[in-house]
Amino acid sequence: MEQLKQKIPVAVLGATGMVGQQYVALLADHPWFEISLVAASARSAGLRYGEAISSRWYPEAPLPDRIKNYTLIDALDSAAVARKAKLVFSALELSDKDELRKVENAYARAGVAVVSNASAHRDTEDVPMIIPEINHHHADIIPLQRQRREWSGCIAVKPNCSLQSYLTPLFALMQAGYEISDVVVTTLQAVSGAGYPGVPSLDIIDNVIPFINGEEEKTEQEPLKILGEIQDGRFTPRSGIRISAHCNRVPVRDGHSACVSVRFAHAKPKFDRVIEVWNNFRSAPQELRLPSAPTQPIIYLDDEARPQPKKDRMRHNGMAITVGRLRACPVFDIKFVGLSHNTIRGAAGGGILNAELLVAKNLV
Numbered sequence: 520m521e522q523l524k525q526k527i528p529v530a531v532l533g534a535t536g537m538v539g540q541q542y543v544a545l546l547a548d549h550p551w552f553e554i555s556l557v558a559a560s561a562r563s564a565g566l567r568y569g570e571a572i573s574s575r576w577y578p579e580a581p582l583p584d585r586i587k588n589y590t591l592i593d594a595l596d597s598a599a600v601a602r603k604a605k606l607v608f609s610a611l612e613l614s615d616k617d618e619l620r621k622v623e624n625a626y627a628r629a630g631v632a633v634v635s636n637a638s639a640h641r642d643t644e645d646v647p648m649i650i651p652e653i654n655h656h657h658a659d660i661i662p663l664q665r666q667r668r669e670w671s672g673c674i675a676v677k678p679n680c681s682l683q684s685y686l687t688p689l690f691a692l693m694q695a696g697y698e699i700s701d702v703v704v705t706t707l708q709a710v711s712g713a714g715y716p717g718v719p720s721l722d723i724i725d726n727v728i729p730f731i732n733g734e735e736e737k738t739e740q741e742p743l744k745i746l747g748e749i750q751d752g753r754f755t756p757r758s759g760i761r762i763s764a765h766c767n768r769v770p771v772r773d774g775h776s777a778c779v780s781v782r783f784a785h786a787k788p789k790f791d792r793v794i795e796v797w798n799n800f801r802s803a804p805q806e807l808r809l810p811s812a813p814t815q816p817i818i819y820l821d822d823e824a825r826p827q828p829k830k831d832r833m834r835h836n837g838m839a840i841t842v843g844r845l846r847a848c849p850v851f852d853i854k855f856v857g858l859s860h861n862t863i864r865g866a867a868g869g870g871i872l873n874a875e876l877l878v879a880k881n882l883v
């Protein structure tokens with residue numbers, strides 16, 4: 520993709536939260552997007568961003584000076600945001616999903632492209648849920664979405680952060696011709712995945728919590744929509760794959776790991792072939808040279824004690840998925856460990872890559 524003549528003005532909704540802050544950090548020097556507005560709840564509206572964030576700035580990159588002085592506005596005021604932004608990154612956490620759907624719809628109606636990290640629209644039949652390396656073509660439903668709903672904007676969403684660490688490696692194998700029938704996955708999820716202030720320290724230090732509300736259902740169901748197809752103007756989930764998930768919260772700051780066992784439906788690849796497929800996997804984001812695309816989206820690490828969140832989550836600016844520990848599974852066929860940075864690849868970085876895809880497809 521060539522450079523754009525002018526940067527696209529964007530807003531971050533939920534800019535004070537864990538994901539919103541990561542958006543602010545990642546968009547600071549973005550070649551296509553420029554933050555024109557930051558928004559959060561009515562509680563924060565009217566405060567300067569730097570003041571609202573004060574000691575809870577979370578990304579490792581510094582808080583950009585330019586944004587510190589922006590005045591936060593109420594994210595529910597879609598009309599005010601639409602006057603200053605063509606695209607919004609929605610990182611809102613609202614307990615009422617119907618309310619959140621209404622908020623995001625109001626943006627799309629006002630002519631804004633919405634890229635959302637929230638779960639409210641993930642099941643909506645004409646809203647694409649995109650991991651650009653896997654189902655970039657699902658964005659092609661947007662013209663129909665616009666026509667059907669009489670929106671001049673649009674909505675595309677990101678899936679849950681729990682599945683980024685293993686779904687792309689599985690997809691790479693499927694695309695290489697190795698059909699998969701069964702997957703058992705145990706996730707080890709970082710505390711930043713729970714938002715701010717998240718899990719109380721006394722609950723998580725020296726501990727593992729074997730329950731994250733709603734996470735196992737999302738980990739089992741969302742991949743089927745992502746691997747599915749558009750039929751008769753809606754998404755039909757992929758059939759023939761069963762996924763069973765155990766999701767755990769662990770005392771790690773950033774980076775969700777997944778221990779995965781896989782059964783193939785027919786032919787089973789040799790280990791060398793699996794590693795070759797993973798390391799050579801490239802897709803639309805790399806072909807289109809999208810600014811946030813990792814040049815190598817899946818990296819296999821030979822070291823038997825990797826991947827590790829602390830050492831590997833920031834590969835390719837937090838956008839690559841690292842895999843390791845490929846070995847035989849005595850119950851299924853193979854097993855491995857996957858890792859992805861939950862607030863970058865699994866949230867803000869993944870959202871930005873989705874937005875870049877929409878721009879490359881002339882949908883913004």
Ligand SMILES: NC(=O)c1ccc[n+]([C@@H]2O[C@H](COP(=O)([O-])OP(=O)(O)OC[C@H]3O[C@@H](n4cnc5c(N)ncnc54)[C@H](OP(=O)(O)O)[C@@H]3O)[C@@H](O)[C@H]2O)c1
Nearest residue numbers: 533535536537538559560563610612636637680712714715
């Ligand atoms: N954390 C992750 O790793 C991760 C990964 C993938 C997806 N997600 C999803 O991304 C979204 C944000 O997650 P998070 O972890 O960043 O949450 P968070 O830290 O709790 O931040 C929530 C944000 O929503 C705003 N907000 C809350 N109530 C609001 C209201 N009534 N009206 C308008 N804004 C309101 C908050 O503003 P105030 O500061 O003013 O309250 C804050 O900016 C969620 O939908 C989450 O499920 C999170």
